[in-house]
Amino acid sequence: MKDRYYLGVDVGSASSKAVIINQKKEIIKTSVIQMGTGTSGPKSVIDNVFADTGLTLGDIKLTVGTGYGRNSLKFADKQISEISCHAKGINYELKNARTVLDIGGQDVKAISINESGMVLNFYMNDKCAAGTGRFLEVMARILGVKIDELEKLDESSKNPVTVSSTCTVFAESEVISLLSQETKIEDITRGIHNSIVTRALALLYKTNMEEDFTLTGGVAQNKGVIRALERALNKKIYVAKKPQLIGAIGAAIFAYEAGEERG
Amino acid sequence: MEINNIIDYLVKSADFPGKTIKESCKKNNKEAVGCVAPYAPEEIVYAANCIPVGIWGGQVELTKARTYLPAFACSIMQSIMEYEIRGTYDFLKAVLIPAVCDTLKCFGQKWKGTSEAIPFVFPQNREAKSAEAFLESEYKYIKNKLEEILGITITEKALQDSIILYNDYRAEMRKFVEIASVHTDVITPVIRHKIIKSSYFMDKKDYLEYIKELNKKLRLLPANNSKNKRIIVTGIMLEPDGIIEYFEKYGMDIVGDDLTHESRQFRTDAPFSGSALNSLAKRWTNHNACSLAFDPYKERIQYLVDLANHYKADGLVIALMKFCDPEEYDVPLIMERMKKENIPLLVIEIDQQAKSFEQINTRLLSFAENM
Numbered sequence: 060m061k062d063r064y065y066l067g068v069d070v071g072s073a074s075s076k077a078v079i080i081n082q083k084k085e086i087i088k089t090s091v092i093q094m095g096t097g098t099s100g101p102k103s104v105i106d107n108v109f110a111d112t113g114l115t116l117g118d119i120k121l122t123v124g125t126g127y128g129r130n131s132l133k134f135a136d137k138q139i140s141e142i143s144c145h146a147k148g149i150n151y152e153l154k155n156a157r158t159v160l161d162i163g164g165q166d167v168k169a170i171s172i173n174e175s176g177m178v179l180n181f182y183m184n185d186k187c188a189a190g191t192g193r194f195l196e197v198m199a200r201i202l203g204v205k206i207d208e209l210e211k212l213d214e215s216s217k218n219p220v221t222v223s224s225t226c227t228v229f230a231e232s233e234v235i236s237l238l239s240q241e242t243k244i245e246d247i248t249r250g251i252h253n254s255i256v257t258r259a260l261a262l263l264y265k266t267n268m269e270e271d272f273t274l275t276g277g278v279a280q281n282k283g284v285i286r287a288l289e290r291a292l293n294k295k296i297y298v299a300k301k302p303q304l305i306g307a308i309g310a311a312i313f314a315y316e317a318g319e320e321r322g
Numbered sequence: 323m324e325i326n327n328i329i330d331y332l333v334k335s336a337d338f339p340g341k342t343i344k345e346s347c348k349k350n351n352k353e354a355v356g357c358v359a360p361y362a363p364e365e366i367v368y369a370a371n372c373i374p375v376g377i378w379g380g381q382v383e384l385t386k387a388r389t390y391l392p393a394f395a396c397s398i399m400q401s402i403m404e405y406e407i408r409g410t411y412d413f414l415k416a417v418l419i420p421a422v423c424d425t426l427k428c429f430g431q432k433w434k435g436t437s438e439a440i441p442f443v444f445p446q447n448r449e450a451k452s453a454e455a456f457l458e459s460e461y462k463y464i465k466n467k468l469e470e471i472l473g474i475t476i477t478e479k480a481l482q483d484s485i486i487l488y489n490d491y492r493a494e495m496r497k498f499v500e501i502a503s504v505h506t507d508v509i510t511p512v513i514r515h516k517i518i519k520s521s522y523f524m525d526k527k528d529y530l531e532y533i534k535e536l537n538k539k540l541r542l543l544p545a546n547n548s549k550n551k552r553i554i555v556t557g558i559m560l561e562p563d564g565i566i567e568y569f570e571k572y573g574m575d576i577v578g579d580d581l582t583h584e585s586r587q588f589r590t591d592a593p594f595s596g597s598a599l600n601s602l603a604k605r606w607t608n609h610n611a612c613s614l615a616f617d618p619y620k621e622r623i624q625y626l627v628d629l630a631n632h633y634k635a636d637g638l639v640i641a642l643m644k645f646c647d648p649e650e651y652d653v654p655l656i657m658e659r660m661k662k663e664n665i666p667l668l669v670i671e672i673d674q675q676a677k678s679f680e681q682i683n684t685r686l687l688s689f690a691e692n693m
């Protein structure tokens with residue numbers, strides 16, 4: 060019998076992700092492009108995910124689109140919200156996850172899920188970049204470092220400072236004045252990570268706070284943020300293996316469920 | 323009139339408020355008087371042979387409003403301020419501004435339009451004996467002011483007639499929302515909203531006739547067996563229309579509401595009492611379970627649970643007006659209770675200035691998927 064394939068595509072504000080799985084729910088190929096909705100990112104991620112697989116879009120039985128730019132994926136059979144997809148995706152990877160914190164490019168979401176990956180309730184940030192991936196980008200730029208250098212800097216902080224968690228623009232001027240006072244860049248970095256977590260906690264506390272806690276989204280690649288969250292919650296935080304891909308994995312699983320159930 | 327014609331007429335009336343008001347005034351040979359947001363004693367305005375016009379802001383870009391209001395004033399007052407500076411309301415003979423919250427208290431003192439402002443205060447502790455007497459004297463002040471501005475006398479008979487008409491209108495509206503909840507194929511969320519909204523721009527006498535006819539016709543239709551999710555909405559108002567369209571897109575019917583802009587307007591009648599103004603004052607002291615009226619036992623929370631049960635709702639949506647503190651204070655209490663009752667709850671933020679609703683779109687889609 061011929062193999063059946065399913066595609067999940069997550070077009071976010073800052074990046075595009077795609078995952079192909081087969082009828083055994085095995086991941087065949089994944090791709091991440093650091094360009095989001097409104098750019099060539101969605102197209103490139105599709106080209107990329109099919110490259111070297113011998114497959115084309117025509118071999119895909121069903122496609123589910125998710126993320127901020129989900130409506131631009133005209134070829135998708137279905138659009139599902141990123142909240143449902145993250146829940147589904149994390150359940151595929153970490154069966155015991157019950158509370159998921161997803162920190163993406165411009166959104167933060169705290170999601171309570173059940174044992175089958177269904178969303179029980181969810182809370183999202185207000186319209187503000189504070190506490191999101193975009194916030195980290197802005198801060199890294201002011202500090203004059205690359206975004207992936209932040210976690211290393213954070214490690215050597217001895218006297219972390221406080222950075223505003225209410226507004227990205229305020230935080231930006233705060234950081235500039237800290238720099239001019241010659242505050243150590245490591246301590247500012249730790250302050251920035253704590254600020255992200257403070258913002259996320261406000262959402263997390265609204266959930267049932269059930270363990271296991273899991274972190275997903277692009278920002279979960281930053282160990283400084285993970286450590287800040289563990290300090291604040293005093294709990295172990297599980298991080299998805301490829302945190303940025305969880306939404307796309309969830310979308311692929313939804314496609315799989317629809318396709319296999321339909322037969 | 324056919325049911326579709328009635329609906330079309332009311333929807334258009336809501337879509338073009340300026341035109342509707344003008345036509346209503348002309349047809350009935352009346353002037354228009356504005357009522358800023360909730361709970362003005364429209365009956366007094368009506369008894370002054372004027373059409374009370376609801377002022378609830380709108381989707382407008384702010385250019386001048388921020389000169390007079392802090393950035394954290396609620397979104398609806400920001401739009402009203404913008405419109406009043408632009409002169410949108412200058413055709414009104416007067417504008418009633420109730421102080422139900424801190425924002426409105428200050429707002430009444432700095433009206434920028436050319437029509438005369440009549441600010442007045444609602445007593446918050448409605449259990450105190452003096453509350454009724456106080457409000458009656460506020461209403462007397464409104465009556466005197468209107469008489470002075472319009473050069474007329476408002477008789478007791480006119481006031482009583484006006485109360486009777488308004489009580490009839492409120493009763494008919496309560497029937498409408500009830501009947502509409504089983505005809506959501508015809509009365510979709512957008513249509514429901516617009517039908518209720520159109521009442522703010524028409525002579526209540528004419529409006530009542532349309533609603534009576536609509537109710538009669540709706541009753542004759544077979545109840546629809548929609549598979550859609552049944553939703554209750556609470557808050558100040560659910561607008562812009564773009565948001566309500568998502569409800570339709572994601573298969574959610576609005577079967578009941580606790581919105582100040584909608585059902586809260588016709589929930590409480592003016593009871594019979596010796597004098598007309600006293601009846602009207604009693605209407606406020608009897609008005610319960612509302613974030614804008616001091617509610618020490620938080621009856622609103624139980625009211626929402628009852629409403630959800632009554633309409634067999636699948637979920638509750640709080641349409642939270644941006645920076646409306648009376649509403650914001652209630653949110654954690656509602657959340658806690660709904661969790662206990664196992665009623666799915668979603669909070670969306672209403673910002674009249676917003677043009678894109680992507681975040682709300684995602685929230686509503688996820689809510690619909692997971693209910």
Ligand code: SF4
Nearest residue numbers: 396423425643646647
């Ligand atoms: S929306 Fe809230 S804060 Fe604004 S005027 Fe109305 S009650 Fe007051």
